[in-house]
């Protein structure tokens with residue numbers, strides 16, 4: 147950590163000068179055989195390059211025929227350059243291969259060589275490249291420097307989604323034993339133990355009991371943090387960081403206070419003690435589904451009526467966009483999947499399934515079932531950081547833009563001082579925190595610090611102009627990333643926290 151320095155702030159807006167090769171060879175650690183094999187991938191690449199070469203091309207062909215969007219993205223780019231300066235990793239590292247269009251071209255050049263006639267006949271003329279070991283290493287390096295945040299796609303006139311290209315590249319790499327250590331190790335932990343942190347059920351139970359005592363000491367009120375309670379109305383699926391990490395745990399306390407104050411019976415599950423789903427980060431449908439199925443199993447076993455998801459950006463995207471077909475939670479459940487249909491019958495369809503905790507709290511505020519002392523947050527001048535997967539990969543509520551308005555509405559209901567960050571850096575144009583998409587690992591700290599630059603610049607501006615001293619967010623990865631990189635930019639790490647941390651500060655307990 148000591149030799150990691152924050153890049154200098156820029157005069158905004160500015161297109162960075164190019165530093166070719168600046169991030170070459172700076173990808174994350176490669177997963178070892180044990181990690182890969184534990185989740186069903188080949189342990190390592192074949193000794194014989196031709197074997198790997200053929201396997202990569204075959205897998206690419208399979209994905210191109212399975213996902214039509216990928217083929218469209220390979221064909222449609224006109225190299226207009228509209229996306230080139232929109233990626234936080236390009237802005238922070240100045241490496242031209244971190245431009246979204248250049249990142250896509252790493253795959254597009256191989257696609258042209260093996261899957262298009264001009265590329266087969268006149269490779270040089272159409273920018274087609276043979277797949278060599280060096281090209282595959284380049285894929286590994288730069289596709290693991292993309293947080294799959296989708297910001298670039300907002301600016302592309304053709305809607306090309308670099309995140310999907312990255313996911314496809316990572317899936318191909320995993321299929322030949324060239325996976326990334328951090329994500330694959332975490333997926334293994336979820337399969338083995340039930341959460342990203344490898345926290346077993348008894349340890350989790352102890353943690354929750356300790357939390358009950360702490361909250362009782364602080365409030366004088368018995369707030370429960372129940373686990374594995376059959377017949378509870380709500381199953382809360384939340385990121386495992388909420389159970390012990392700072393500031394995440396303060397939001398968990400906030401959820402518990404909301405459930406308490408509204409008289410809602412709820413439970414956590416030791417089997418499904420993780421909202422996060424790194425299957426999405428590595429672009430692998432089977433892993434995505436297997437991880438999500440733990441939640442269905444837990445919901446069926448506990449007999450709950452509602453599933454509520456805690457503050458986690460990519461988890462909400464998976465829940466909102468994919469749980470219906472993966473598990474049977476939500477509309478569109480597979481009619482031939484017996485367990486999906488059982489779950490459909492069990493859940494209470496008067497409510498949105500799944501529900502985000504912000505939707506739950508906002509509904510309760512509108513129904514006047516919660517009351518607040520807003521002055522308890524008066525020490526804070528608050529701004530809100532939209533998290534990529536919520537902003538650009540999901541919705542909330544029953545109106546367009548609900549994912550932007552509902553968290554802001556809650557903050558304004560519980561606090562007096564709220565200001566926005568600069569237009570063009572919030573809502574659908576928000577900048578990634580720099581640690582999403584499976585990059586929240588210390589072996590990528592240099593990339594993470596540089597990738598945080600655009601958000602840090604705008605935050606600094608908001609601090610200078612409005613005196614902001616608290617940045618709220620509803621993503622476990624954003625919270626972990628910001629607490630790590632903000633001190634490097636000279637901010638207090640306690641400046642970042644959850645929306646339900648603010649709810650927790652202001653909620654009036656025991657009057658309903």
Ligand code: SF4
Pocket residue numbers: 232233234235244245246249291292293294295296297298299308309312578
């Ligand atoms: S998806 Fe995000 S991280 Fe990836 S290239 Fe686009 S802007 Fe950069």
Ligand code: SF4
Pocket residue numbers: 222223224225226227228229230246247301302303304305306
């Ligand atoms: S904005 Fe779209 S079409 Fe233009 S260079 Fe980027 S990906 Fe290609």
